[in-house]
Amino acid sequence: MGQAETIPAGYNCPFFQASQYIARALHGKTMLCASIMRQASTTAQRADIAAETPDWGGVLTRVAAQDKAAFGSLYDYFAPRIKGWSLKMGAPASKAEDIVQDVMLQIWRRAAQFDPARADAGTWIFAITRNRYIDLVRQEKRPEIALDDPVIVSDEATPEEALRDRERADRVAEALAQLPEAQRAIIRQSYFAELTQQEIATQDGLPLGTVKSRLRLAFGRLRELLGDAV
Amino acid sequence: MSCSATPKHCPSQECLLSYANGCMGEAESLLIATHLAFCPHCRKLAHIGECVGGKLMTETAAVPVSDACRSKLFAALDGADTEAKPAQSHASPECFIPEPLRGYLGGAGCKSGVKQLAWEQTAAGQREYKLKLTSCCQRRGADARLVMLEANSALTLPATQHRRALLVLCGSLANAEATYQTGDITCAVAPDGMKAGTENCFALLVTTPPKSWLHKFLRKISCG
Numbered sequence: 001m002g003q004a005e006t007i008p009a010g011y012n013c014p015f016f017q018a019s020q021y022i023a024r025a026l027h028g029k030t031m032l033c034a035s036i037m038r039q040a041s042t043t044a045q046r047a048d049i050a051a052e053t054p055d056w057g058g059v060l061t062r063v064a065a066q067d068k069a070a071f072g073s074l075y076d077y078f079a080p081r082i083k084g085w086s087l088k089m090g091a092p093a094s095k096a097e098d099i100v101q102d103v104m105l106q107i108w109r110r111a112a113q114f115d116p117a118r119a120d121a122g123t124w125i126f127a128i129t130r131n132r133y134i135d136l137v138r139q140e141k142r143p144e145i146a147l148d149d150p151v152i153v154s155d156e157a158t159p160e161e162a163l164r165d166r167e168r169a170d171r172v173a174e175a176l177a178q179l180p181e182a183q184r185a186i187i188r189q190s191y192f193a194e195l196t197q198q199e200i201a202t203q204d205g206l207p208l209g210t211v212k213s214r215l216r217l218a219f220g221r222l223r224e225l226l227g228d229a230v
Numbered sequence: 231m232s233c234s235a236t237p238k239h240c241p242s243q244e245c246l247l248s249y250a251n252g253c254m255g256e257a258e259s260l261l262i263a264t265h266l267a268f269c270p271h272c273r274k275l276a277h278i279g280e281c282v283g284g285k286l287m288t289e290t291a292a293v294p295v296s297d298a299c300r301s302k303l304f305a306a307l308d309g310a311d312t313e314a315k316p317a318q319s320h321a322s323p324e325c326f327i328p329e330p331l332r333g334y335l336g337g338a339g340c341k342s343g344v345k346q347l348a349w350e351q352t353a354a355g356q357r358e359y360k361l362k363l364t365s366c367c368q369r370r371g372a373d374a375r376l377v378m379l380e381a382n383s384a385l386t387l388p389a390t391q392h393r394r395a396l397l398v399l400c401g402s403l404a405n406a407e408a409t410y411q412t413g414d415i416t417c418a419v420a421p422d423g424m425k426a427g428t429e430n431c432f433a434l435l436v437t438t439p440p441k442s443w444l445h446k447f448l449r450k451i452s453c454g
Contacts, residue, residue, distance in 0.1 A: 130283065
C-alpha cells in the first residue's frame with residue numbers, strides 16, 4: 001500500500017539504479033559519519049528535552065481526575081502557545097483569548113477522552129485548538145473520522161506497526177528536526193493563516209508551481225525520514 | 231459491508247496535510263474524512279499531519295495571556311460538565327455509510343435508512359440528497375450531496391465552473407479511464423462518460439468554488 005508513491009519514477013530503469021548505487025558508494029562514508037553524528041546529537045537532544053519537558057500525557061491523566069494544580073501547569077505552558085498559534089492562524093486579537101479559554105475548557109472537560117495510544121498530548125491539544133478555531137473563527141463544522149465507528153475499514157496492524165503508530169509523534173519530532181530548514185519552513189507555513197498555496201507563493205516571491213512541488217517534496221522527505229511503513 | 235479492499239484512488243499528500251492542519255473547508259473536509267474511514271493508509275498520513283501540528287504548536291512562540299483570562303477560566307471549571315469516554319457509535323451490520331457522513335444524514339447509514347431521506351430526482355436513474363452544511367460554508371459556494379445512481383445508469387451533472395469530486399460509498403462508477411469503488415475519490419467528474427456498475431451506486435458529490443484547496447490539491451494518486 002502506498003509504496004507506489006514513494007518510489008521515484010524511473011526507479012526500475014537500470015541507469016537510475018546504477019547512478020543511485022554509484023552515488024551511494026561515493027557518499028557512503030560521509031553519510032555514515034553524518035548519521036552517527038545525527039544519532040549522537042538527537043540522543044543528546046532527546047535527553048535534554050526529556051529533562052525540560054514535563055510528561056504532558058501524565059499531566060492530562062491527572063487533569064482527568066479533576067486535579068486543578070495539574071490543569072494550572074498545563075494552562076501556564078499551553079495557554080500562551082494556543083494564543084500565539086491562534087493569532088498566527090489569523091484570529092482577530094480580540095478573539096484570541098476567547099479561543100484560549102474555550103480550548104482550555106474543552107481540555108478540562110474532555111481530558112478523560114485523551115488516549116495516549118492514539119496521540120501524544122501535544123497532538124491532542126493541537127486537534128482541539130484547530131477544531132475550536134474552525135468553529136469560533138471560521139464558523140464552520142469540522143467533519144472528523146470516528147475511530148470507534150464499526151463501519152470504518154480497520155488497518156489490521158501488526159503489533160510492531162501498532163507500536164510505530166504510538167511512537168509516531170516522537171518520530172515526527174525527530175524527523176522534523178532532521179529536515180532541512182527550507183523544507184521545515186514550507187511545511188510550517190502551510191499550517192498558518194489558512195494560506196492557500198497562491199498566498200504562500202506571493203509571500204515568498206516564488207511561483208506557485210515551485211511552492212506546490214516544494215511542499216510535496218518536503219512532506220515526502222518527512223515520510224522518508226519516518227521510514228517506509230508509515 | 232460490501233467493501234473489503236482498501237481504496238486505490240486516494241487524495242494527494244498535500245490534500246491530506248491541508249485536511250490535518252485545518253485549512254480545508256467543511257465540504258472538502260467531509261469528503262476527505264469519509265475517505266479516511268475507508269483508507270487506513272491515508273489515515274496514517276493524516277495522522278502525521280496532526281503530529282506535525284502538535285509539534286509546531288508546542289514549539290510556537292508564547293504570547294502572554296491576561297490574568298483575567300486565567301481567573302475567568304478557573305472560575306468556570308467547577309460548573310463545567312466533564313465528558314467521559316464517548317460511547318461506541320451505533321451502526322447496524324447493514325450500515326455502509328461511515329461517520330462523519332452519517333451524522334450529516336441524521337444518522338442514516340443503511341440502505342433502508344437512506345431510502346427515507348428527502349431525495350430529489352435529478353435525471354433518469356439518478357437521485358440526489360443535498361446535505362446541510364454550515365451557512366458560512368454554503369456562502370463560500372460549497373455544496374455536498376449524496377447521489378444515488380441506479381445500476382448501469384449514466385451520471386448526469388450540469389455544466390459548472392466549480393470543481394467537483396466524488397467519493398464512492400457503495401457499488402462502483404466507471405468511465406473510460408478507470409473504475410472507482412468503495413472509498414475511491416475521483417475528480418474526473420465530467421458530466422459524460424461516468425456510469426454506475428451492475429448494482430446501485432451511492433456516492434458523495436462535493437462541489438467547491440474554483441479557488442478552494444480541493445481545486446488545487448485533489449489529485450488522483452493510486453495507493454494500490
